[in-house]
Amino acid sequence: MLYSPTDLRGNRFSVVLSPGWTRHYITGLLDQMKVLHRPPEGFAYRSYPCWCNARDDQPLLQKDRFDFWLDTVICRSCGTIRLDPYISAEDGVTYYTDVYPRAYFDQGQSLEDRYVAVQSATRAHLFAEFLAEAREKAGRPLRIVDYGGGTGGRLEMFKEDNEIFVYDLNPERTRFAVEHGYRAFEADLVVDVAYSCHTMEHWIDLTATTRAFLATLDRKNGIAIIELPFLDRIVSGARARGLRDEVSFPHKWYFFVDSLRLFMASFGFSCIASNGSEFAIFRHDERTAALEARSLSEEILSRNIRKLRRARRNGILKSLVRQTASLLSRLMSRARGPAS
Numbered sequence: 630m631l632y633s634p635t636d637l638r639g640n641r642f643s644v645v646l647s648p649g650w651t652r653h654y655i656t657g658l659l660d661q662m663k664v665l666h667r668p669p670e671g672f673a674y675r676s677y678p679c680w681c682n683a684r685d686d687q688p689l690l691q692k693d694r695f696d697f698w699l700d701t702v703i704c705r706s707c708g709t710i711r712l713d714p715y716i717s718a719e720d721g722v723t724y725y726t727d728v729y730p731r732a733y734f735d736q737g738q739s740l741e742d743r744y745v746a747v748q749s750a751t752r753a754h755l756f757a758e759f760l761a762e763a764r765e766k767a768g769r770p771l772r773i774v775d776y777g778g779g780t781g782g783r784l785e786m787f788k789e790d791n792e793i794f795v796y797d798l799n800p801e802r803t804r805f806a807v808e809h810g811y812r813a814f815e816a817d818l819v820v821d822v823a824y825s826c827h828t829m830e831h832w833i834d835l836t837a838t839t840r841a842f843l844a845t846l847d848r849k850n851g852i853a854i855i856e857l858p859f860l861d862r863i864v865s866g867a868r869a870r871g872l873r874d875e876v877s878f879p880h881k882w883y884f885f886v887d888s889l890r891l892f893m894a895s896f897g898f899s900c901i902a903s904n905g906s907e908f909a910i911f912r913h914d915e916r917t918a919a920l921e922a923r924s925l926s927e928e929i930l931s932r933n934i935r936k937l938r939r940a941r942r943n944g945i946l947k948s949l950v951r952q953t954a955s956l957l958s959r960l961m962s963r964a965r966g967p968a969s
């Protein structure tokens with residue numbers, strides 16, 4: 630297996646792992662994730678409407694990727710996929726300040742480990758050029774908020790030339806970020822860039838949290854950068870069981886780039902850039918957003934369902950090809966006999 634993480638400057642480097650170690654590494658990682666992503670007990674699960682307020686859902690799945698019982702539905706009105714029933718936003722605060730961080734800690738991950746892990750996993754290099762341009766245009770350090778930024782670290786490569794604020798529900802993580810050169814989020818802060826990296830899918834009250842996230846932004850020139858595990862990336866067959874291999878408790882919401890664009894249009898934000906699978910950048914532009922919303926809402930549900938079917942079909946095909954190839958290579962090495 631070719632493991633290619635990124636270094637602090639955003640350059641990719643590769644580590645080749647032997648098949649045995651790869652199996653060990655992946656199984657270990659999955660076990661760890663299973664603990665982190667277990668649906669918590671002791672909270673009430675109730676049905677809530679979609680962000681678009683509709684209660685017209687088509688059931689998709691009854692179990693998550695780890696075989697825990699969780700219902701996944703797609704909203705017939707806007708095409709967004711979500712877990713429903715779910716815990717309340719109030720219980721979510723307890724979950725994210727207490728249960729979820731403790732699960733990381735119990736897995737042996739310290740704040741320092743987390744900080745280092747976040748730095749090596751960051752994909753901020755994807756839009757580094759975009760930010761450099763914005764920095765040049767502004768002619769001064771940009772004010773950037775990493776919303777739900779935990780210990781900090783994701784925007785490490787921009788820290789020297791810009792002012793980076795971290796907002797997180799967990800006070801310990803925020804304290805750690807401040808000790809490492811980030812600034813704590815302040816109420817009424819106005820920023821040039823509002824950044825959300827793999828946090829929006831966790832926002833239980835999606836509309837209220839997104840409104841607070843966008844409220845930090847300078848409406849005239851500000852941009853919102855959103856990184857998500859967009860479902861578009863599984864259409865090529867990256868997941869053997871398609872959506873089933875994506876779903877787990879902490880992620881309440883599942884977006885295709887199109888369904889996120891429709892959601893953001895409801896706040897008057899239109900998409901100005903995206904790589905179509907990992908991030909999308911938005912700015913406030915009511916007119917364009919309204920046009921986008923109109924063109925997207927027409928067919929979005931059937932388009933998203935078609936993409937899900939393709940993801941599953943391609944995933945099955947790809948895993949069949951992989952299994953056949955490994956069976957053939959095993960048979961051939963057996964036929965050749967042990968190497969002398």
Ligand SMILES: [Zn+2]
Pocket residue numbers: 679680681682683704705706707708709
């Ligand atoms: Zn909806």
